[in-house]
Amino acid sequence: GQQLNQSPQSMFIQEGEDVSMNCTSSSIFNTWLWYKQDPGEGPVLLIALYKAGELTSNGRLTAQFGITRKDSFLNISASIPSDVGIYFCAGQLSDSGGSNYKLTFGKGTLLTVNP
């Protein structure tokens, strides 16, 4: 199935550093989403972006919806040990009737934070 191009695949950083990851697609989406997944758990939504060009923050997280609707980035500032996990981007495209909201995910970015 289709997956988004997410980079980097993994990052190993020191506590307090900032982190940036991005996602690109060959097709457009109406909504871009960023999830975090801890081992053995399902993804948990971090940020949702609804409009091209939108920049949204949630605490230390900032994400942007690219103006072409084919890309997005996520920044994490001042990382802490509990930021460890796998971060996924996802695109959501509803049709004109809004009938299907299935998610298309990237392959994930594994973040390790060294205390």
Next chain:
Amino acid sequence: DTGVSQDPRHKITKRGQNVTFRCDPISEHNRLYWYRQTLGQGPEFLTYFQNEAQLEKSRLLSDRFSAERPKGSFSTLEIQRTEQGDSAMYLCASSLVRLMEASGYNEQFFGPGTRLTVL
């Protein structure tokens, strides 16, 4: 806990056996999705239900897979004659889609998943 629940959390089976997983969505949610996640990959869409109706199936869902949501509440995913390639995490998600909602964002809430290992 009123979130999405899945049972069992882990299942180990031998190749050729049948397995069934259950998902209980958030109670008022009318939409239910199944995704499959293999190691090192993001979740991939399998199928979804609007109430009890199964409206779309991915080509990833071979004829050995069947999903049901008989009363529009819980859902089951059955895999017949399991193969080693079926080993994965099976995730369920639910959402509330309101009538006349033409477009826009619809948040899906994920369960913890069922991890299947086929020996």
